[in-house]
Every structure is written in C-alpha cells, then in structure tokens.
Amino acid sequence: MAQVTFEEIQCKSALNRVNVPAMPDMRWSLNPYRGCQHACVYCFARGNHEYLGYNTGRDFDQRIIVKTNLVEVLRRELRRSSWRRERVTIGTACDPYQPAELKYGLTRGALQAFRDHASPCSLITKSPTIVRDLPILRELSTVAECTVLFSIATLREEVWRHIEPETAKPLHRLEAMAKLVEAGVRCGVMLAPIIPGLTDDTENLESVVQAAQEHGAAFVGDNVLYLKPGTKEWFMPFLRETYPHLLPQYERFYRGAYAPRRYTEEVRAAVHQLRERVGLTPRDEQPRQPVGQLQLAL
Ligand code: SF4
Secondary structure, three states: OOOOEEEEEOOOOOOEEOOOOOOOOOOEEEOOEEOOOOOOOOOOOOOHHHHOOOOOOHHHHHEEEEEOOHHHHHHHHHHOOOOOOOOEEEOOOOOOOOOHHHHHOHHHHHHHHHHHOOOOEEEEEOOHHHHHHHHHHHHHHHHOOEEEEEEOOOOOHHHHHHHOOOOOOHHHHHHHHHHHHHOOOEEEEEEEEEOOOOOOOHHHHHHHHHHHHHOOOOEEEEEEOEOOOOOHHHHHHHHHHHOHHHHHHHHHHOOOOEOOHHHHHHHHHHHHHHHHHHOOEOOOOOOOOOOOOOOOOO
C-alpha cells in the first residue's frame, strides 16, 4: 500500500460553478478532496494537481488535499436565500469515497447537508464504501433528487488491476449499487473510460452494460478515453510498459487529447445498441419519483 500524506486546508467555498458547454446539465460541483488514492492511470483530474504545485503522477495518488471545513462552508452556502437548489455533482475531480473518506467523513457530512436542505445532488464513485452512507442517501432521496453513478470500465480483472490499481473490484461496485437500488436510491453506471484496444471490444462493452442492467442501474452513460496534459505524461509510459503493442495505435489516435471522431462515434454507437437491447437509457433522464414532503432542519 502506498504511503499517503494528507494535507489539511480550509476552503473558502464548497460549491464551485461549472461552465463547460459540453456539459450543460452540470452547473455546480463539489470535491471534498483533491488528488485521489484510487490512482487510476487514465485519471482525467491529474492535471489539476499541478495547480497546487504537485506532480500529476505519484503526488496525485499520494498527496491528498483535504478541505476540513467543507461541511460547515457548504451548510452556509445552502442556507443562502439566493441558493436555487440546482443539482450539485459530487466527485468531479476526485473520488469522494476514496480511503480518505474513512478518516475525514466529509462526503458523508456533505450528503447530510444536502438532505437537511432538500437540495439535489449526484455523486460518482468507484467505491463500495458508499454503502455505509446508505441510510443518508435513502433519506436524501425522499426529499430531493439524488443519483449515484458507479464508474466501471471493464469487468476483466486482469485489465482492472493494471488501470485502476487501488480501487475495489468492479463486481464489488456492482454489488454495492444493487444494495443502494434495493434501498430506493437511483443509480446508474458510467461505462468509462472506453480505452482503445483494451476495453473497446464488443464483449467487454456488452458485459458491462448487461451487468449494469442486472444490478439495477437506471441508465448507462459512456465516454471514450481522453488524454489531456497531466494525464498523457502518466498514461503513455504506463502503456509502453504494460501494453507496448498498443503504442502505435495511441501515437496515431492521441496526437491531441481526444481519439479520432470517427472511432468515438463508432464505439459510442455500439454502446447505444447494447443499451437499447437491455432497455437502458444513456443518461439520468427517466421520469423521477415525486419527492416527498420536505422536512427541513436548517
Ligand atoms: S477514482 Fe476517479 S478521480 Fe479517482 S483516480 Fe480514478 S478516475 Fe481519478
């Protein structure tokens, strides 16, 4: 197990406005931690660590910034009369249930705050640790929209071990999702990233979509690997070391950050077909349950 350092800081704000034209539905984000102990080789958030003066490789995995006053600041922000109760996405730059959560409980505190203020949120994770917060998620789901996404790229353990070395097995994530669904929490799967030459074959895509459906996912999103600065410098040496036969393809595909459009369209069309076959939608767009009578504890 890697040696991890926690750097405790005080944040000025908990809610961050998101302004990404490609994601018009995402208006606000919240990240209790910066850096991520899950150490996925492809992690899109690696570049952010550079702004903090750290490197995007081992520092990202092992030097974790902890916003210790996050819950207090969040509660203050949710109390503002100007807060419109827009949906907040938790975990856009870290996994909110990485091991640090067991020590600090900031994600748990944030969920309690969203519940107490009947404010909608969604959360993305790779960790079954989320099950310990099931009672809070259940309560939150009765007063506001709440969606949990489980990120799953593959069910193949020999690939998982290489690309997501410090995460729970994909099957354990699915089992955690099934428990949440059974308790009435809306869940989906993000089939991402789809990694060219490694997880983009029909057999792999089908196995994830099928397993998502069998474990109660309401929808399956998808995304193809992109390699922005900060990630690319970490991912390419990994590829050279672990899957050298894929290097020529990646040198062609990733001259920039994104795979060729034609490839992306083909692979996403394949996922779309698989999804339709099992009756799932690509996004969290099914009709929602009416939200119960609000019991606010402000
Ligand atoms: S779990 Fe998510 S945030 Fe954490 S390293 Fe993996 S991809 Fe990055």
